[in-house]
Amino acid sequence: MGDPMPSNVQPMLASPGELPDDADRWGLELKWDGVRAMVYVSGGRVRAVGRRGLDATHRYPELQALADLLPGQTAVVDGEVVAFDERGLPSFQRLQHRMHVDRPDARLIRRVPVHFVAFDLTYLDGHLLYDVPYRDRRVLLDELELAAGPIEAPPYLPGSAVDQVQELLDYTKEQGLEGLIAKRLDSPYRPGRRVDYWRKIKNFRTQDVVIGGWKEGQGRREGGVGSLLLGVYEDGGLRFVGHVGTGFTDAALDDLHKILTPLERSASPYAVEVPREYARTAHWVEPWLVGEVEFSRWTLDGMLLHASWRGLRPDLNPEEVHPEP
DSSP states (O other): OOOOOOSOOOOOEEEEOOOOSSGGGEEEEEOOOSEEEEEEEETTEEEEEOTTSOBOTTTOGGGGHHHHHSTTOOEEEEEEEEOBOTTSOBOHHHHHHHHTOSSOOHHHHHHSOOEEEEEEEEEETTEEOTTSOHHHHHHHHHHTOOOBTTEEOOOOEETTOHHHHHHHHHHHHHTTOOEEEEEETTOOOOTTOEEEEEEEEESSEEEEEEEEEEEEBOGGGBTSEEEEEEEEEETTEEEEEEEEOSSOOHHHHHHHHHHHGGGBOSSOOOSSOOOHHHHTTOEEBOSOOEEEEEESEEOTTSOEESOEEEEEOTTSOGGGOOOOO
């Protein structure tokens, strides 16, 4: 009879790391800088689910093309929803225009089209593939020939191709891309787990953060958001890790003001008192929104140094946000 199709596969997650020494045991992919999605294809229909378990099918109607590429088949495909810039490179900032719109109109879809980059397969035609090695799952994925319109499934690069790996890493640095994902060729798929046999090799440091408040701007930002107060969860409480006041567009600041104002609360959401220089005149908010920043390093007292805003992450639960090693 085969295995029943699972209804809620949590994506497996990579741990921060370096390029592996035993390169011939690994495959490498680009880190796509989008939002993760598990896409279920069955009976000619598509259902897309984000990391928070929320349905994203209507948010990205382009993914319906998967049903056309897999007629009569059932599959659960793991991948990333990506928006590309004018250079053809993934742009997290550009994707922000689509991430918060549940039912985009035709005009927005034309202005900011998205692609689905498929990189794993957890179920296919009655077969659960969790225990099948990554190398063999990729063979099955490649045989589906998912390469038409907004759907693509780029091949991985064998880690044994040392010269090409270095060229690829250098290319990602030159183009300002996030980096690479290294996946051990014999690795199983473990839903919902962060594993060390998938490694993210980053060109710059990023950190997911919970927004705990904001401070009003000055000058042209007067009356709106000037900077965001950030936190991460540790030991069951929200810890203050600094603020971010750069990396915003004017449109992003306007949107944040509209989103944050209804979330205001009278007391700080942080478990420990916030330094007065940040707490004075702060607008505290319910810690429900997650964003992402780029930064240079952690300070000795656990603060983010030189943070720059990258965008909101509605695909993440605040309780999942912990400091990355």
